[in-house]
Amino acid sequence: xxxxxxxxxxxxxxxxxxxxxxxxxxxxxxxxxxxxxxxxxxxxxxxxxxxxxxxxxxxxxxxxxxxxxxxxxxx
Amino acid sequence: xxxxxxxxxxxxxxxxxxxxxxxxxxxxxxxxxxxxxxxxxxxxxxxxxxxxxxxxxxxxxxxxxxxxxxxxxxxxxxxxxxxxxxxxxxxxxxxxxxxxxxxxxxxxxxxxxxxxxxxxxxxxxxxxxxxxxxxxxxxxxxxxxxxxxxxxxxxxxxxxxxxxxxxxxxxxxxxxxxxxxxxxxxxxxxxxxxxxxxxxxxxxxxxxxxxxxxxxxxxxxxxxxxxxxxxxxxxxxxxxxxxxxxxxxxxxxxxxxxxxxxxxxxxxxxxxxxxxxxxxxxxxxxxxxxxxxxxxxxxxxxxxxxxxxxxxxxxxxxxxxxxxxxxxxxxxxxxxxxxxxxxxxxxxxxxxxxxxxxxxxxxxxxxxxxxxxxxxxxxxxxxxxxxxxxxxxxxxxxxxxxxxxxxxxxxxxxxxxxxxxxxxxxxxxxxxxxxxxxxxxxxxxxxxxxxxxxxxxxxxxxxxxxxxxxxxxxxxxxxxxxxxxxxxxxxxxxxxxxxxxxxxxxxxxxxxxxxxxxxxxxxxxxxxxxxxx
Numbered sequence: 001x002x003x004x005x006x007x008x009x010x011x012x013x014x015x016x017x018x019x020x021x022x023x024x025x026x027x028x029x030x031x032x033x034x035x036x037x038x039x040x041x042x043x044x045x046x047x048x049x050x051x052x053x054x055x056x057x058x059x060x061x062x063x064x065x066x067x068x069x070x071x072x073x074x075x
Numbered sequence: 076x077x078x079x080x081x082x083x084x085x086x087x088x089x090x091x092x093x094x095x096x097x098x099x100x101x102x103x104x105x106x107x108x109x110x111x112x113x114x115x116x117x118x119x120x121x122x123x124x125x126x127x128x129x130x131x132x133x134x135x136x137x138x139x140x141x142x143x144x145x146x147x148x149x150x151x152x153x154x155x156x157x158x159x160x161x162x163x164x165x166x167x168x169x170x171x172x173x174x175x176x177x178x179x180x181x182x183x184x185x186x187x188x189x190x191x192x193x194x195x196x197x198x199x200x201x202x203x204x205x206x207x208x209x210x211x212x213x214x215x216x217x218x219x220x221x222x223x224x225x226x227x228x229x230x231x232x233x234x235x236x237x238x239x240x241x242x243x244x245x246x247x248x249x250x251x252x253x254x255x256x257x258x259x260x261x262x263x264x265x266x267x268x269x270x271x272x273x274x275x276x277x278x279x280x281x282x283x284x285x286x287x288x289x290x291x292x293x294x295x296x297x298x299x300x301x302x303x304x305x306x307x308x309x310x311x312x313x314x315x316x317x318x319x320x321x322x323x324x325x326x327x328x329x330x331x332x333x334x335x336x337x338x339x340x341x342x343x344x345x346x347x348x349x350x351x352x353x354x355x356x357x358x359x360x361x362x363x364x365x366x367x368x369x370x371x372x373x374x375x376x377x378x379x380x381x382x383x384x385x386x387x388x389x390x391x392x393x394x395x396x397x398x399x400x401x402x403x404x405x406x407x408x409x410x411x412x413x414x415x416x417x418x419x420x421x422x423x424x425x426x427x428x429x430x431x432x433x434x435x436x437x438x439x440x441x442x443x444x445x446x447x448x449x450x451x452x453x454x455x456x457x458x459x460x461x462x463x464x465x466x467x468x469x470x471x472x473x474x475x476x477x478x479x480x481x482x483x484x485x486x487x488x489x490x491x492x493x494x495x496x497x498x499x500x501x502x503x504x505x506x507x508x509x510x511x512x513x514x515x516x517x518x519x520x521x522x523x524x525x526x527x528x529x530x531x532x533x534x535x536x537x538x539x540x541x542x543x544x545x546x547x548x549x550x551x552x553x554x555x556x557x558x559x560x561x562x563x564x565x566x567x568x569x570x571x572x573x574x575x576x577x578x579x580x581x582x583x584x585x586x587x588x589x590x591x592x593x594x595x596x597x598x599x600x601x602x603x604x605x606x607x608x
Contacts, residue, residue: 052241
């Protein structure tokens with residue numbers, strides 16, 4: 001989780017990723033942030049987040065993103 | 076049969092009556108029949124184009140569903156014996172097959188739109204290129220009729236096929252139900268561009284009559300009519316005059332024209348949307364929100380999240396994201412990082428994807444270079460906002476600007492409104508050359524604001540009383556949007572009033588429309604600007 005929080009904070013230092021619950025639904029992250037996050041996660045975790053995975057549920061919280069990463073790593 | 080004609084209201088009343096009288100399981104058939112009757116009154120035999128597109132999309136989606144289902148079934152059946160790599164290869168194979176079918180579907184739907192809407196544009200440009208290089212320029216121009224709402228329902232159909240391809244949606248099994256999804260009359264003229272998961276199940280489900288919901292729907296329709304008939308139509312005269320005589324107007328009167336058009340297009344488009352959403356609500360169906368007080372936006376990026384929202388979301392989900400995350404763009408990102416450094420290199424692919432999306436938005440509006448320029452204008456401001464964010468932040472720090480202050484917010488809103496309005500030169504002028512002339516003339520004698528007091532305004536289609544009425548209703552519009560911005564629901568406030576008071580409000584709104592509305596032979600109230608896109 002710490003590694004993920006570090007990546008996310010580097011992209012958007014002004015967001016409290018550890019506690020935010022509706023990063024997408026509340027419009028905290030915009031589409032440019034999403035693309036930056038996806039590119040960083042793909043590189044850092046050697047995964048391939050596809051456009052089909054760009055669901056609000058997968059990016060609303062830090063825990064959801066971690067769950068997505070783990071799912072893609074298992075595939 | 077336009078949204079603002081008596082036959083339309085009689086049609087809605089009759090359809091509502093039949094809709095709630097028939098058994099629930101047949102209600103969708105009433106909607107289908109009603110939608111095609113409505114469409115027929117507009118486009119006659121072009122209804123066949125809509126039906127053809129619907130059936131082609133229906134078939135393609137079923138095909139996609141079958142490929143996906145077979146792929147999944149195979150993996151399930153052979154789960155134990157396949158290695159991880161083999162499973163991955165199998166998934167890739169399924170995806171490749173589905174991608175081919177999806178591309179076929181997009182080619183069919185988009186092909187119809189490109190041919191009917193853009194053929195003459197391409198033909199004229201090819202001819203002009205051929206002539207320039209010494210050729211004859213002999214690509215023939217065709218007289219093509221455009222089916223109503225084709226720009227909207229094509230995007231709707233593509234979104235549906237992509238969602239089925241992505242496994243997010245199940246393909247509809249009943250072709251007639253799917254034809255209803257594609258033709259639902261309150262949204263066919265000018266959107267909102269619906270998603271299958273949001274609208275289809277509502278259309279197919281039975282609905283019981285609900286008095287409160289009907290009142291809410293009627294209120295929304297009345298507010299839409301006030302915007303359309305009292306503000307938008309009243310502005311038609313001055314806007315047409317100022318844009319037609321743009322060549323000889325110098326100074327800020329050009330900006331004034333663009334600002335008037337900003338109000339006109341907002342009240343015309345959102346007014347039509349409110350009428351459509353109100354009709355749907357009476358029938359128990361919620362259409363997606365398409366406007367969220369766009370002129371209260373603090374940046375161009377925010378504006379496009381509040382204006383024609385379903386279009387912005389469509390571009391994001393089906394153009395921007397797929398392009399940004401495509402293999403080509405990912406490898407471009409890697410290369411650009413090496414060549415241009417982290418800051419620019421990382422952002423470059425997303426910038427290009429976004430630029431393409433805004434070009435597409437511009438081009439979607441119509442076959443004219445002015446719309447391409449309109450897309451570029453908006454795209455450039457958003458990109459520069461992101462690129463120069465650090466510079467702006469330093470400027471704000473240097474000037475000790477309190478970003479939470481109301482004055483700062485007001486400044487940002489006014490700045491955004493001005494940029495949006497100047498961009499309207501492109502979308503409203505007759506040609507790109509006219510738009511550029513207006514933009515240039517705006518800065519010639521730019522301090523000359525005498526047009527406000529020297530009687531010019533009384534010679535462009537409205538007399539003093541008409542301007543007063545317009546200003547009053549623009550203030551009402553501002554007040555309503557401002558209250559919506561503060562999350563105040565007028566409909567809930569009205570619902571809490573005693574019956575007598577509620578009826579006074581309804582009758583008052585109708586009287587306002589009858590007294591101040593612009594209708595009759597002098598006006599062209601039946602037309603909506605966005606219905607022409």
